[in-house]
Amino acid sequence: MENTGALSIRNAGKIYDPEGIHVVAVDDVSLEIEAGEFFVLVGPSGCGKTTLLNVIAGFDQLTSGAINMDGTPLASPGKRLRPGPDRTVVFQQGALFPWKSVLWNITCGPVKQGRISVEAAKKQAREFLARVGLHGIEDQYPEALSGGQKRRVEIIRALMNDPTILLLDEPFRALDALTKSVVQEHLLELYDFSPKTVFFITHDLEEAIFLGDRVAIMTTRPGSIKKVVRVDIPRPRDHRILTSSRFLKLKAELGEAIHDEAQKAFEAGERELA
Numbered sequence: 006m007e008n009t010g011a012l013s014i015r016n017a018g019k020i021y022d023p024e025g026i027h028v029v030a031v032d033d034v035s036l037e038i039e040a041g042e043f044f045v046l047v048g049p050s051g052c053g054k055t056t057l058l059n060v061i062a063g064f065d066q067l068t069s070g071a072i073n074m075d076g077t078p079l080a081s082p083g084k085r086l087r088p089g090p091d092r093t094v095v096f097q098q099g100a101l102f103p104w105k106s107v108l109w110n111i112t113c114g115p116v117k118q119g120r121i122s123v124e125a126a127k128k129q130a131r132e133f134l135a136r137v138g139l140h141g142i143e144d145q146y147p148e149a150l151s152g153g154q155k156r157r158v159e160i161i162r163a164l165m166n167d168p169t170i171l172l173l174d175e176p177f178r179a180l181d182a183l184t185k186s187v188v189q190e191h192l193l194e195l196y197d198f199s200p201k202t203v204f205f206i207t208h209d210l211e212e213a214i215f216l217g218d219r220v221a222i223m224t225t226r227p228g229s230i231k232k233v234v235r236v237d238i239p240r241p242r243d244h245r246i247l248t249s250s251r252f253l254k255l256k257a258e259l260g261e262a263i264h265d266e267a268q269k270a271f272e273a274g275e276r277e278l279a
């Protein structure tokens with residue numbers, strides 16, 4: 006079956022309060038993301054990463070330019086906002102229903118959409134859970150789970166909705182380093198098992214290279230694309246690649262670009278506070 010989920014971002018721009026302060030969040034961003042690609046966007050805080058993700062998700066509008074998915078318009082100036090199940094977002098803060106079980110949280114979406122029967126949804130949910138080391142937790146409630154377990158449940162819930170594009174907004178930011186490394190590997194296992202176009206944003210360069218097919222560096226505000234690099238490290242991957250010569254070379258290449266932007270963001274912040 007042919008992959009879907011190709012994203013075409015052309016000259017995308019976003020200005021907040023165009024009649025007043027004129028804060029340029031995103032400036033003339035153009036990217037072509039292939040169907041089934043794991044694409045990672047890296048940049049300093051406030052560079053417009055989340056703004057771009059929110060526009061793709063249908064939560065915000067563009068001021069200029071256009072975004073298409075598989076040739077169908079998603080966003081352009083004045084276009085009505087249209088979030089949809091074809092673009093599922095996993096946020097930093099998480100969004101599990103604490104008063105419902107893990108199994109209910111995972112299966113509710115596809116069952117209520119009428120996409121799948123209750124029993125089929127439960128079977129698929131248990132298969133996903135087992136693949137990421139969470140067999141047997143389906144009857145627990147979110148408050149009983151660790152941060153890493155919650156992240157895996159949230160990603161499984163997103164995949165259960167069978168989106169065309171999976172949008173992840175720094176989902177592992179609050180995790181400690183050891184937990185993050187485990188959850189990253191589980192995310193790649195889910196990606197290999199159920200390939201989707203993934204648009205992943207982070208400020209963590211190692212995470213970006215470990216996960217991505219391509220990594221784009223975004224400039225400090227106004228956010229534009231400074232550099233895009235293909236990660237030519239074979240899949241499947243595990244954390245042993247972090248010490249490989251190719252990984253270290255990519256990290257050095259991208260690290261210089263991101264360091265320059267982080268320095269600019271820091272200096273801009275100091276001027277704004279002065």
